[in-house]
Amino acid sequence: MMKVKEFINDEYLAEDKLLRAVESFNVDYCLALDEGRLYDWEKFFTEDCLYIILARENFDAGLPVGLVYCEGKAMIQDRATTILETSMFAPRYLRHFVTNTFVRPSEDGEIHAGANYQLTQVLMDKPAATLHQVGRYVDRFVLEDGALKLRERRCVYDNLLLENSLVYPV
Amino acid sequence: MMKVKEFINDEYLAEDKLLRAVESFNVDYCLALDEGRLYDWEKFFTEDCLYIILARENFDAGLPVGLVYCEGKAMIQDRATTILETSMFAPRYLRHFVTNTFVRPSEDGEIHAGANYQLTQVLMDKPAATLHQVGRYVDRFVLEDGALKLRERRCVYDNLLLENSLVYPV
């Protein structure tokens, strides 16, 4: 085991702690969405945030337009209010599964991170659980008052078509 | 990186170690079930344990009844014996995928924890792998003789209907 211990040095551990913090952030983020607490959603973002749900084809081609496009926390709040107070849609259960998380610390103080996600859905009139959306988070985090916040989150989905409509955030 | 290092303090690390222990517990737990070692299943529980598989609708409404309801380790043993020795069912492959794990240490010595799970299934006469059950573990752990044990595990599933029957534990 000695060779292994040498391999796992302090530099490795510094990155590992940051990775764990990002994983923990994503657990809290997904729990809020899965439990329908959309008014808590904004607290994961900075004031000047960018939140986009877009197709992998567009992302790969460098095209910005997405299914959902929020510039700034006010648009996040607006979307949460719209969903909870005014939208009409069939009831459903959602659940996020986040794996393959990584971080890439940069010199500019931002933390570049990524992860793969699955969003499963159960509609009240279709009893099976389905893979509603599969993709990856492309994120930039910053530290604000000692806590991680999303300055940018791009949800890049592989699906060519989303069965039924996309109502809740990803 | 300095700001990040300050952020990752000792308190964070204490919780992180506990989280890793729970994740490791779940890996062992799922491996026993996926390999069909049901006689090992009981060793993950305390004598006075509670193990329930119930619908999300019932859980959210505070209703206790579930598909499977075991009070105490003897009922866990009984169920394992029933499945392995007396039940008739179509052969199948199962596999657990556990993500989004978190812990909430409490003052009373119990460790409240949770995670999202997917249970995939392959039936011998239907060659595709399907999402058999999607849900979350709602757990209470205690330490017994230096090892984590489940005092309570609730498997709260999102599916409204489980395709085919539920045979093995979750």
Added chain:
Amino acid sequence: MMKVKEFINDEYLAEDKLLRAVESFNVDYCLALDEGRLYDWEKFFTEDCLYIILARENFDAGLPVGLVYCEGKAMIQDRATTILETSMFAPRYLRHFVTNTFVRPSEDGEIHAGANYQLTQVLMDKPAATLHQVGRYVDRFVLEDGALKLRERRCVYDNLLLENSLVYPV
């Protein structure tokens, strides 16, 4: 929390660091495949590696034959070149989800490890994301020049049949 702190001792931490290193390896490995960087695929293996994709039924019976069978890094390179330069197949998006990772350090310097994986697929003429392959990695790692390398990776899949053909590695 005192009991918990005693429980999480140095021995636990040494294994935990190794586990994190394997998880990080798998994230990089899957990212290379998901992004189609197949020429990077070989760098994850030793010269004398073994890479096999085989059915769970064969694995359980101790039978070696698989869908894909590569002995040595040259066969890995050959396969990558074949896929990228000469094969004809329908375009598709793939994504790996790796969970339930564990390590079992051994006395011989090899690191035995395992994990569960899902490989999701989106075909350009079938818009939904599907569970293309579900299974587990059965791995043996070694340390080469301070980095983990796969001496053996067996991708043991549960599916009885893979929808459409298997083109890319797992």
